[in-house]
Amino acid sequence: MVLLAHGVEFSRRPLRELGWRLLSKMETQNLNEEVRATSNSVRMNIILWNCRGALNPRFHVTLKNLIDTHSPSIVIVTETRVGGERAKDITDRLPFDGALHVDTIGYFGGIWVLWKSDDVEVTQLAKTEQEIHVVVKVRALNSSWLLSSIYASPRLEERKLLWNNLASIAPLHELPWLLLGAFNELLSSRDKLGGNPLNLRRVQLFKDCLDTYGMVDLGFHGPQFTWVNKREEGHFIQERLDRGFANAEWKSLHPKAAIHHLARTHSDHCPVLLKLDDHGPSNLCRPFRFQPMWMSHSLFPEVVTDSWTEDGPLKSNVEKFIADVKIWNREVFGDIFQRKKKNRG
Known part of the structure; x- marks a missing residue:
């Protein structure tokens, strides 16, 4: 299935203006019926990682370890701080035969979506500096869903544009929808330890956006927070900034999916692992011994x-x-x- 050979790229404009007209073409190809197939289990992993710069030599070591350990079919790397041909040169050396990139927002940002074509077929729909939207067809299940990979700007006004873009998408399709990324925003006081109190106005904007398109937090296993500022006591802050959301259709398609917060190395954000068919940790409990x-x-x-x-x-x-x-x-x-x-x- 090919919706658009090269996709559509547009910057700082609501996605509704151009790219999401493409979603109407899906209906003519019976995609919406295809994705409603009965859910089946599949051992497929997706890694999300805010690496805080892909030029650091530690980036390659850490990413290789993640890939070797978890064999992901899709990897989403955010805040790469690298764009253009330089980004392509780096991803060409990684063990994936599919790649999409968006450029940085000044010194910040940058999103890469990498995949293995033997496991998934990926069709680009649209992208901006803060988002990449694709249709993912899981070959083992012959089912398709919408994946939106996010790096929300640290600046509130640009995040508002992202929230508006996402909210405008919901009425334009009936697809199972997965949202993964670094959102740079919180939903409750449980998402934060230390620092200033929550800005309730910003929290409400984020909640309203998620409610508009019926997204549910996928939860997590492991450490509570995904980001730490690495400062001394008294100025120490931890937050849950990297997370996954899905609509009811996607959760029905993958009812055993679960997110795991992995050990943090190299970056001040921990990698996030999404297992589409998670059987949970072993119940065996051992006393801790330093090795x-x-x-x-x-x-x-x-x-x-x-x-x-x-x-x-x-x-x-x-x-x-x-x-x-x-x-x-x-x-x-x-x-x-x-x-x-x-x-x-």
Whole structure:
């Protein structure tokens, strides 16, 4: 299915003006009937990561570890701070044969959507500096849905434009819809620890936008917050800025989908893993033991630094380190207990 050979790109204008007329073509190709097929399980992963700059050598090491560990079919990288041919040069060296890019907003922003064509067929619909919208066809299920990859600007006025764009899309289609990205906005006091109190006006704008197109928060497993400012106690702030939303149709198509917050390395944002068919963690519980082998990994010092608050309470620091290093061991280092079993064998 090809809706548009090269897609449509437009900047700082409501998407309704041009690109979303393309959605009407879907109905003539019976796409809306196709996506209502009975849901089936599929072992497919999507990674979302606000990398805070793709030119840092640590970016490549961290992304490679994420790809090797989770075998994602789609990767969304935000705040790349790289655009144009330079972005293409980087993504051409990654193990994906499909890629879309949007340029930065000055020094900020940049979105890449990468995919493996053996797993999914991706059709570009439209993009702006803050969003890339595509139709994803999952080959194993022969089902399709709308994926919107987001990097919301740090500036409120530009975020308002994004909210307006998204709100204008909802009445134009009946597709299962998944929204993943860095939203730079909060929904409740539970999404924040430290710093200034919530701006209720901004929260309401974000909520109104989500309610307009019937989006539901997909929740998460793992650490509560996805971003930390890495400052000393008294100025320490943590927030849940990176998240996923879906409408009822998408949740019905993938009822076992679940989001996991992974260990934070390189960036001050943790990677987010979406499993379309999640069977949950093992119920086995082990007492925590520090593993000397961890110190041989180049990223281990970052786990310690990110987990430890200078002058913070010892008990809180230890608990935070234990929680983070368990996730890092499982998601980045590779389960050390499985390695030991293999070595004994």
